[in-house]
Amino acid sequence: MLDLNRRKLIRGLGAGAVGLATGGLRIGGAHAQSQAITVTAFGGIWEQTIRDVMVPDFTKRTGVRANVLIGGPQQWMAQIEANRAKPPIDVLMNTVDLALIAGKTGLVEPMAKDKVPNLADVPARFLDVVEGNGVLFTYGAWGLAYHERVKQPPKSFKEFVEGTIKGRWRASLPSAAYTGTPQILIWSLADALGGSVDNVTPAFEAIKQMKANSVFWTGISDPLTQLESGEADVAVYVDGRAWAHFDAGAKWIRYVNPTEGGVMQPSIAQKVKNGSDAAWEYINSLLSPGPQAEVAKRMNFGVSNSKVDYPEPLGSRITPWQETRWPPFEKTGIAQREWLDRWNREIRA
Amino acid sequence: MRKFVHRLSEDMPAWALRAFMLVFFVFLIAPIAIVVWMSFSAQSYIGFPIQSYSLRWFRRVVEYEPFLNSLIVSIKVAVLSTLFATAIGVPAALALARSRSKAADAIATFLVAPISMPLIVLGFALLFYLSTLGFGLSLLALLIAHSVVAVPYIVRTVIGVYRSQPADVEEAAMILGASRWQTFRYVTLPLVSPGIFAGALFAFLISLDNLPISFFFGSPETSTLPVILLSYTENQFDPSIAAVSTVQMLLALATLFVVDRIFGIRNIGAPT
Numbered sequence: 001m002l003d004l005n006r007r008k009l010i011r012g013l014g015a016g017a018v019g020l021a022t023g024g025l026r027i028g029g030a031h032a033q034s035q036a037i038t039v040t041a042f043g044g045i046w047e048q049t050i051r052d053v054m055v056p057d058f059t060k061r062t063g064v065r066a067n068v069l070i071g072g073p074q075q076w077m078a079q080i081e082a083n084r085a086k087p088p089i090d091v092l093m094n095t096v097d098l099a100l101i102a103g104k105t106g107l108v109e110p111m112a113k114d115k116v117p118n119l120a121d122v123p124a125r126f127l128d129v130v131e132g133n134g135v136l137f138t139y140g141a142w143g144l145a146y147h148e149r150v151k152q153p154p155k156s157f158k159e160f161v162e163g164t165i166k167g168r169w170r171a172s173l174p175s176a177a178y179t180g181t182p183q184i185l186i187w188s189l190a191d192a193l194g195g196s197v198d199n200v201t202p203a204f205e206a207i208k209q210m211k212a213n214s215v216f217w218t219g220i221s222d223p224l225t226q227l228e229s230g231e232a233d234v235a236v237y238v239d240g241r242a243w244a245h246f247d248a249g250a251k252w253i254r255y256v257n258p259t260e261g262g263v264m265q266p267s268i269a270q271k272v273k274n275g276s277d278a279a280w281e282y283i284n285s286l287l288s289p290g291p292q293a294e295v296a297k298r299m300n301f302g303v304s305n306s307k308v309d310y311p312e313p314l315g316s317r318i319t320p321w322q323e324t325r326w327p328p329f330e331k332t333g334i335a336q337r338e339w340l341d342r343w344n345r346e347i348r349a
Numbered sequence: 350m351r352k353f354v355h356r357l358s359e360d361m362p363a364w365a366l367r368a369f370m371l372v373f374f375v376f377l378i379a380p381i382a383i384v385v386w387m388s389f390s391a392q393s394y395i396g397f398p399i400q401s402y403s404l405r406w407f408r409r410v411v412e413y414e415p416f417l418n419s420l421i422v423s424i425k426v427a428v429l430s431t432l433f434a435t436a437i438g439v440p441a442a443l444a445l446a447r448s449r450s451k452a453a454d455a456i457a458t459f460l461v462a463p464i465s466m467p468l469i470v471l472g473f474a475l476l477f478y479l480s481t482l483g484f485g486l487s488l489l490a491l492l493i494a495h496s497v498v499a500v501p502y503i504v505r506t507v508i509g510v511y512r513s514q515p516a517d518v519e520e521a522a523m524i525l526g527a528s529r530w531q532t533f534r535y536v537t538l539p540l541v542s543p544g545i546f547a548g549a550l551f552a553f554l555i556s557l558d559n560l561p562i563s564f565f566f567g568s569p570e571t572s573t574l575p576v577i578l579l580s581y582t583e584n585q586f587d588p589s590i591a592a593v594s595t596v597q598m599l600l601a602l603a604t605l606f607v608v609d610r611i612f613g614i615r616n617i618g619a620p621t
Contacts, residue, residue, distance in 0.1 A: 038568070038569060042580055042583065042584045043415070043577060043578075043579075043580030043581035043582075043583065043584050043585065044580070044581045044583075044584040044585030045584060045585055046584050047415065047580075048413075067569035067570075068569060069567065069568060069569050069572070070415055070567070070572055070576070070577055070580050070581075071564070071567050071572065071576060071580050072579070072580055072583070075564050075565060075567060075576075078473060078476060078565055079476065079486060079565065079567075082476045082477045082480035082481075083480050083485060083486075086485070088485060088486045088568055219582065219583070220583055220584075221395075221582060221583075221586040224394070224395075224586055225395065225396070228396050228397075229397065241586075245394060245586065248393035248394045248586075248587070249392060249393045249394060250394055250396070
């Protein structure tokens with residue numbers, strides 16, 4: 001029998017509450033007094049790489065600490081917007097569509113080449129993609145991942161669509177709930193099937209016909225389960241994560257960059273307006289060839305500094321950015337609400 | 350034979366109910382059981398069938414700092430917001446329960462508003478509201494936000510329990526010479542304590558699992574476990590998620606166990 005009673009519990013909770021509250025206040029105080037910037041990272045391997053590689057490089061050069069905030073772009077954008085004068089974040093890691101919005105709404109500053117020397121080794125297109133309001137840090141290419149049981153896999157998106165409609169394999173497709181779907185599925189199929197960002201009817205017609213032999217996913221890890229369980233055989237998927245899954249022990253997974261080219265999906269680093277000037281130095285670390293090579297090795301994603309040489313097997317895995325297709329991100333960002341509405345009427349119905 | 354058929358038809362509703370209960374129980378427990386089962390996998394990714402078993406993902410929970418740090422933040426926020434909400438909610442509930450004013454009913458209904466709207470909208474609104482007030486992304490802001498969600502649970506359960514008690518008991522105490530404080534301390538409080546602890550238990554568990562509110566208040570010091578888990582699952586696909594979920598479930602079970610030993614789960618929500 002536990003030696004507990006109501007009075008002891010209430011006393012204990014009261015004492016604990018005081019301890020917890022004062023402990024919490026101490027954390028806040030320490031942070032406020034020290035010299036530190038706040039940088040952002042996605043969870044898991046992303047965060048670990050930032051913490052193990054980028055932060056030490058930055059701190060070694062500047063003596064400034066960098067606190068890592070784990071989360072996602074929507075969360076960080078809202079936090080900056082709510083505290084514009086004194087933003088809680090100094091360096092924002094973003095998706096390209098939100099990075100464009102952040103630039104237009106003045107949440108971030110244009111990249112300053114004089115403050116970030118490593119920008120000299122970054123192709124101009126990696127800045128132009130967000131109109132200079134940030135720089136591409138890493139990228140993935142969305143092609144086709146499949147299970148080794150598929151003996152004659154598709155070599156192009158066109159073949160993928162035709163084979164799915166004919167029932168040669170079951171396809172795994174991103175649903176409307178996934179944020180990248182407008183680019184990696186709707187625009188991609190429209191482009192591959194003779195349409196464009198202004199004419200996505202070929203994509204919707206294809207998805208409607210593929211629907212009978214397809215499963216749709218919402219979480220980015222779902223296709224891996226679907227491929228392994230046999231629920232699907234071929235998936236629209238990103239190269240880096242397919243290879244990471246292979247390295248984790250799933251030796252059955254294969255990836256192909258379709259002949260039309262995988263769809264470019266960049267991660268953008270941005271300097272937050274009114275944030276610390278030390279953020280420029282951190283972005284310089286993000287773009288340094290040494291740390292970038294380590295990022296590529298750990299995450300299986302392409303990086304932006306042209307001085308980085310990928311060792312094998314990384315070199316044959318990473319899709320060169322010149323071989324990827326770049327959606328007109330600004331236009332897809334604007335059109336995606338209309339596309340979602342169309343999806344609800346034509347695909348979900 | 351006829352007797353047997355007659356008895357069978359008589360017992361049928363009871364058997365049907367039992368079968369339904371069993372199916373319903375399996376339906377509820379199966380996903381949880383799979384998560385716990387998966388947490389013991391030795392594989393580097395989530396997949397079926399499990400080839401071999403190990404505790405490596407529990408070790409990962411301890412070694413991967415964000416998991417452990419955010420778990421501590423989650424517990425801290427759950428305990429403190431429950432206490433804050435109890436301190437605010439119980440007096441409000443007592444005042445509203447005995448009031449004969451029409452406004453009291455309206456206020457009692459209004460106090461449920463925070464859980465009547467999508468929490469993601471509430472979180473977004475609270476972020477801007479508390480930032481305007483200068484709280485920023487502090488632990489205090491997170492506590493206030495969680496307390497706002499916890500208050501309705503405590504208010505509703507305390508009002509329910511208090512209204513089921515006749516006012517005569519308190520009046521009798523006062524007629525016999527008890528002061529207002531003594532009446533509250535020795536009569537009212539023991540009467541409503543099952544409601545307080547029922548509400549507090551809900552508030553604690555809901556805070557521990559809360560994602561939509563915590564999502565907007567995450568900072569390097571205040572990110573809670575659900576926020577870290579969300580970001581982790583979007584970028585990595587290993588069974589450590591299952592292991593940390595198992596730890597969190599054990600924590601919730603331990604809370605229920607402690608509450609059961611002190612109050613008895615059966616008594617919670619009903620006057621003793």
